[in-house]
Amino acid sequence: xxxxxxxxxxxxxxxxxxxxxxxxxxxxxxxxxxxxxxxxxxxxxxxxxxxxxxxxxxxxxxxxxxxxxxxxxxxxxxxxxxxxxxxxxxxxxxxxxxxxxxxxxxxxxxxxxxxxxxxxxxxxxxxxxxxxxxxxxxxxxxxxxxxxxxxxxxxxxxxxxxxxxxxxxxxxxxxxxxxxxxxxxxxxxxxxxxxxxxxxxxxxxxxxxxxxxxxxxxxxxxxxxxxxxxxxxxxxxxxxxxxxxxxxxxxxxxxxxxxxxxxxxxxxxxxxxxxxxxxxxxxxxxxxxxxxxxxxxxxxxxxxxxxxxxxxxxxxxxxxxxxxxxxxxxxxxxxxxxxxxxxxxxxxxxxxxxxxxxxxxxxxxxxxxxxxxxxxxxxxxxxxxxxxxxxxxxxxxxxxxxxxxxxxxxxxxxxxxxxxxxxxxxxxxxxxxxxxxxxxxxxxxxxxxxxxxxxxxxxxxxxxxxxxxxxxxxxxxxxxxxxxxxxxxxxxxxxxxxxxxxxxxxxxxxxxxxxxxxxxxxxxxxxxxxxxxxxxxxxxxxxxxxxxxxxxxxxxxxxxxxxxxxxxxxxxxxxxxxxxxxxxxxxxxxxxxxxxxxxxxxxxxxxxxxxxxxxxxxxxxxxxxxxxxxxxxxxxxxxxxxxxxxxxxxxxxxxxxxxxxxxxxxxxxxxxxxxxxxxxxxxxxxxxxxxxxxxxxxxxxxxxxxxxxxxxxxxxxxxxxxxxxxxxxxxxxxxxxxxxxxxxxxxxxxxxxxxxxxxxxxxxxxxxxxxxxxxxxxxxxxxxxxxxxxxxxxxxxxxxxxxxxxxxxxxxxxxxxxxxxxxxxxxxxxxxxxxxxxxxxxxx
Numbered sequence: 094x095x096x097x098x099x100x101x102x103x104x105x106x107x108x109x110x111x112x113x114x115x116x117x118x119x120x121x122x123x124x125x126x127x128x129x130x131x132x133x134x135x136x137x138x139x140x141x142x143x144x145x146x147x148x149x150x151x152x153x154x155x156x157x158x159x160x161x162x163x164x165x166x167x168x169x170x171x172x173x174x175x176x177x178x179x180x181x182x183x184x185x186x187x188x189x190x191x192x193x194x195x196x197x198x199x200x201x202x203x204x205x206x207x208x209x210x211x212x213x214x215x216x217x218x219x220x221x222x223x224x225x226x227x228x229x230x231x232x233x234x235x236x237x238x239x240x241x242x243x244x245x246x247x248x249x250x251x252x253x254x255x256x257x258x259x260x261x262x263x264x265x266x267x268x269x270x271x272x273x274x275x276x277x278x279x280x281x282x283x284x285x286x287x288x289x290x291x292x293x294x295x296x297x298x299x300x301x302x303x304x305x306x307x308x309x310x311x312x313x314x315x316x317x318x319x320x321x322x323x324x325x326x327x328x329x330x331x332x333x334x335x336x337x338x339x340x341x342x343x344x345x346x347x348x349x350x351x352x353x354x355x356x357x358x359x360x361x362x363x364x365x366x367x368x369x370x371x372x373x374x375x376x377x378x379x380x381x382x383x384x385x386x387x388x389x390x391x392x393x394x395x396x397x398x399x400x401x402x403x404x405x406x407x408x409x410x411x412x413x414x415x416x417x418x419x420x421x422x423x424x425x426x427x428x429x430x431x432x433x434x435x436x437x438x439x440x441x442x443x444x445x446x447x448x449x450x451x452x453x454x455x456x457x458x459x460x461x462x463x464x465x466x467x468x469x470x471x472x473x474x475x476x477x478x479x480x481x482x483x484x485x486x487x488x489x490x491x492x493x494x495x496x497x498x499x500x501x502x503x504x505x506x507x508x509x510x511x512x513x514x515x516x517x518x519x520x521x522x523x524x525x526x527x528x529x530x531x532x533x534x535x536x537x538x539x540x541x542x543x544x545x546x547x548x549x550x551x552x553x554x555x556x557x558x559x560x561x562x563x564x565x566x567x568x569x570x571x572x573x574x575x576x577x578x579x580x581x582x583x584x585x586x587x588x589x590x591x592x593x594x595x596x597x598x599x600x601x602x603x604x605x606x607x608x609x610x611x612x613x614x615x616x617x618x619x620x621x622x623x624x625x626x627x628x629x630x631x632x633x634x635x636x637x638x639x640x641x642x643x644x645x646x647x648x649x650x651x652x653x654x655x656x657x658x659x660x661x662x663x664x665x666x667x668x669x670x671x672x673x674x675x676x677x678x679x680x681x682x683x684x685x686x687x688x689x690x691x692x693x694x695x696x697x698x699x700x701x702x703x704x705x706x707x708x709x710x711x712x713x714x715x716x717x718x719x720x721x722x723x724x725x726x727x728x729x730x731x732x733x734x735x736x737x738x739x740x741x742x743x744x745x746x747x748x749x750x751x752x753x754x755x756x757x758x759x760x761x762x763x764x765x766x767x768x769x770x771x772x773x774x775x776x777x778x779x780x781x782x783x784x785x786x787x788x789x790x791x792x793x794x795x796x797x798x799x800x801x802x803x804x805x806x807x808x809x810x811x812x813x814x815x816x817x818x819x820x821x822x823x824x825x826x827x828x829x830x831x832x833x834x835x836x837x838x839x840x841x842x843x844x845x846x847x848x849x850x851x852x853x854x855x856x857x858x859x860x861x862x863x864x865x866x867x868x869x870x871x872x873x874x875x876x877x878x879x880x881x882x883x884x885x886x887x888x889x890x891x892x893x894x895x896x897x898x899x900x901x902x903x904x905x906x907x908x909x910x911x912x913x914x915x916x917x918x919x920x921x922x923x924x925x926x927x928x929x930x931x932x933x934x935x936x937x
Contacts, residue, residue: 095230096477097222098269098469101214101237101249103161103299103325104436106130106142107463108221109470111480116470118463119225127462128221131158132213134198138708139701141217153181153357155196159327162299163192163207164252165244165684170547181353191684199704208248208686209694212255216702219256231259234473236465237581238300239265239492240320242545243537243552244684246582251686255694261476263580267293267304268489269468270434271313274459276471276485281310289429290316292417294447295465297435298326303413304490305421305428311483315490317420317516319413322546324406326367326437332403333363333394337379340392347385355385370396371439400442410446420516425451432456434464491517495552495583496540497525497575499533511540512575513583522576522586528568532560535573537583553682555585560676563592571676585678592672707765714768719756721772722749725779736785738855745778781857788858792849795865799842802869806835806876827879838872 096111106128109118120126123143133145133156140148148156159180166173168186177184183195185204193204215235222230235258237249246263253260270293275281282289288307295302301324307314337359338349349355362379369377374396384390400407418425433447433455448455460467472487474480491513498509512523527533537552539545563569570591577583686694725733726749729742737745752760752771760767813820813828820828845860852859 095222095226095228095232096470096473096480097226097230097233098466098471098473099215099218099233099235100266100269100463100466100469101161101211101218101235102130102297102465103159103327104130105298105462106214106218107466108218108225109463109466110222110225111470111474111477116467116474117225118460118466119221121221122224128218129158130161130214131156132160132210133157134196134203136197136200137711138705139198139213141213149361150354150357153353155182155198157182157194157196157210159299160194160207160210163194164211164248165242165246166192166547167549167684168192170549172547181357189684189686189690206686206694208252208255209698211249211252212694212698213701215253215256215258216698219258231257232261232473232477233258234262234264234269234469234476235260236266236269236469237263238320238322239267239302239304239318240300240322240546241265241581242493242539242547243581243583243682244549246580247682247685250580250582251691254691255698257695257698260580262472263582264469264472265304265315265318265489265581266297266465267295267302267318268306268315268487269466269472270295270432270459270464271304271306271308271315271468272471272485272487273464273468274432275306275308275313276483278308281308284309284311288314290421290423290427292414292428292431292451294414294431294433294438295435296325296433296437296440296443298437300325301409301413303417305417305423312486312488314488314518315516316423317417318490318492319416319420320492321409321413324409326364328406329367329399329403329437329440330360330363332406333367333399334359336394336402337363337392341384341390344392345385345388345390347388347390349385352385358384366394367399367440370394370399371441396441403442407442407446410443411450414447414450428453430456432459434459434461436462489519489581491515491519491521491577491581493539493544494541495537495577497535497537499527499535509540512537513577515541515544517577519577519581520579522574525573525575527571527573529557529560529571530562530568532556532558535585537575537585549683551683552583553680553685555681556679557585557588558677558679560590584680584682588676588678590674590676592674594670594672711765711768714765714772715756715760715763718752718760718768718772718775721775721779722753722756725749725775728783733782733786735854736789737782741778741782741855745775745782748775748778785854785857788862789854791862792858792860792865795862795869796842796846799838799865799869799872802872803835803839803842806831806872806880807839809876809880810835822884823879823882827882831876831879834872834875838868841868 098109098116100107100109107118107126108128109116111117118126121128121142125143128142129146131142131145131149133140133148133152135152135155139145145156146158149158162176163173163184167190168184169190170192173184173192185193185195187193187204187206191206193206194210195202195204197203219230219233222233233253235249235253237246241249241263249263250260271291274291274293286309288309290305290307292303292305299322301321302318303320304318305316307316334356341347341349347355349359358381362381366377366379376393376395378391378393380389380391382389428451431447431451431453433444437443438461444455471482474482475485475487492515494511494515495513496509496511498507500506501508512525513519513521534554534556536554539550539552542548542550557571557573560569560571570593572589572591573585574587575583576586578586725745729737729746752775755771760771809820810828810832813823813825842865845865848859
């Protein structure tokens with residue numbers, strides 16, 4: 094089972110995997126652990142990652158990057174309309190109203206949804222993980238910014254599904270960093286002691302996220318999060334781009350923004366300059382050759398000037414930190430440490446402001462780029478049964494307050510209530526109780542629109558179906574369980590109709606209702622039940638206490654089983670039986686892909702993967718032809734020169750020249766089979782020449798092997814003729830046979846060598862290496878069985894009296910030696926000879 098964590102960033106992506114030795118960030122096919130979040134579309138295939146990044150300038154209209162911010166956004170969103178003008182590529186409206194990306198693919202204009210484009214990137218990251226693990230990858234954890242809303246999270250989950258991934262959890266990036274920080278700490282306070290509060294600051298290319306987490310041994314709890322989605326490394330790039338656009342306009346009279354390709358090049362150079370200024374405070378040059386209209390441009394800038402230009406951006410660093418302390422109700426002295434990650438956190442002025450705010454030295458114990466991916470992989474290992482990981486529970490926080498509203502018959506209008514306040518623990522379930530006679534709907538929304546990154550606060554509509562009144566005509570009791578799940582996504586997970594059946598038999602008063610919610614992920618005992626009773630007009634009239642001011646009762650699972658002994662005894666009530674009936678729920682979340690659309694996208698992704706594979710095979714076939722042309726041309730003037738005749742050289746050279754011209758003209762874009770056929774035609778002429786060279790190189794070695802074999806058997810025959818003891822058990826007929834075979838082989842080899850020495854190198858060899866090797870094998874199989882024939886075993890006579898345990902006395906030992914000399918001398922000699930012979934055969 095795979096254990097993989099994906100950090101899908103705005104600019105770059107990282108993949109971390111769990112192995113037996115721990116968590117490892119893996120490299121892609123370019124041996125780079127950083128994969129650009131970039132997808133490029135061409136006339137025949139897609140390029141993803143580093144291959145797409147190389148086309149940012151040359152194919153700028155069809156190369157998309159920075160699409161992470163489009164998730165869950167409507168095309169009509171003011172943010173999208175404002176963003177359109179700064180994009181090099183085109184965006185368009187999807188039929189569902191969301192944002193799509195318009196490109197030319199397969200020589201047709203296509204509009205891909207943001208989920209499809211992200212799925213393409215995830216497919217590439219999946220291939221990288223599979224290449225590292227050497228097995229298929231399905232289960233994973235994907236990181237998302239902590240400020241992502243419900244719609245954005247659903248969009249990322251859909252993208253993972255399109256890519257064929259089973260996303261076990263969408264993990265907030267700051268929470269992943271906190272996990273990577275805390276799980277290896279050995280000095281965390283015990284659970285009963287005061288928690289250690291650590292602030293994590295993540296300033297990436299697109300967003301600024303902060304969180305404060307409380308650590309105890311074996312657990313972490315996110316106390317609060319604060320963010321600024323509009324502050325990141327790209328904003329500092331924008332300041333530099335704006336500055337140089339103005340400078341080049343004055344200095345060279347160039348309108349940079351009118352040329353998308355020039356603008357892309359300027360962005361790339363400004364990003365490099367920004368990184369250099371983080372390490373150097375001196376003046377640094379910016380030079381771009383043939384920038385626009387064949388004009389070379391140059392300029393200079395230093396860190397002081399850059400900080401002066403970016404003063405407004407640096408001023409945005411402190412407010413989220415202040416908000417973080419206010420939400421968590423902590424003081425600066427309560428903070429144990431401040432950890433910073435993210436590429437833009439390397440800017441000296443940013444580090445200085447954060448350090449000054451907390452009055453502490455900043456910690457950089459985590460890898461600024463890879464910490465999120467490593468934390469995601471750790472979470473995947475915790476969720477996976479395939480790995481045994483130290484027990485570590487994670488309690489995340491709800492970033493925005495979530496409320497429900499519904500039509501209330503009691504108040505003759507719309508009622509609402511806040512179900513999950515800001516920074517409420519997650520994942521979490523609550524149960525609300527309604528009194529209804531007919532189906533009703535609940536609308537979930539964020540009740541603080543000003544805190545959202547975009548204006549639409551709607552989460553979704555949830556229709557509770559098949560609600561009917563009780564047999565007596567009264568309103569039925571409906572229990573609705575609402576949940577923020579492990580992905581941070583809100584849902585109405587279940588609804589049930591509770592039918593009350595009264596009996597005359599009295600019963601003891603019941604304890605307060607408890608919930609034993611088994612849905613909690615990640616082994617966290619944090620589920621709770623909230624009851625809210627809301628009655629219709631008829632129910633309200635029957636009860637003396639009106640329900641306009643409804644109260645929410647909370648009971649936790651931890652208190653289950655406690656008895657309230659301090660309550661006064663109550664009168665016995667009639668016995669009540671209940672019957673629970675599950676109700677169907679129709680979910681209509683905002684912007685989530687419908688099942689049929691999702692299935693279509695999965696099918697299309699499969700087709701595009703296959704098209705990419707076919708195109709790769711076609712390009713490989715073309716490259717093989719091109720490689721053969723240049724390789725053979727060099728060899729004809731080099732190592733093959735002695736083995737080719739003038740006529741063959743002229744014919745092959747002409748064929749190579751024709752193929753080269755064809756490759757760069759008509760053969761530029763041909764089917765795979767055409768290249769295979771061209772290569773076969775070339776090899777008909779080239780292969781015989783190469784075989785002559787190969788034969789000439791390997792023939793001496795083959796003859797040498799045969800000669801050694803013949804020499805060995807000749808020595809064996811001579812030893813047998815000399816009546817050497819080690820071979821006296823070999824039959825004379827066998828010796829004669831070996832002699833004959835060795836002599837014949839010698840004659841054949843001498844004849845073959847003489848014949849080949851008369852043969853020209855430009856002609857095919859008279860004897861091939863394969864024939865020589867076959868002759869060697871035949872000789873070995875025929876003679877080796879005789880040469881290695883073992884001596885027959887000789888049994889020693891049994892002794893009448895057993896030897897004494899501690900050995901014979903001196904007199905007995907002498908008598909035994911004499912007896913052995915007289916009666917067993919011959920046998921002993923044979924045994925010695927056999928041993929000697931065996932030793933020689935082992936050496937052979």
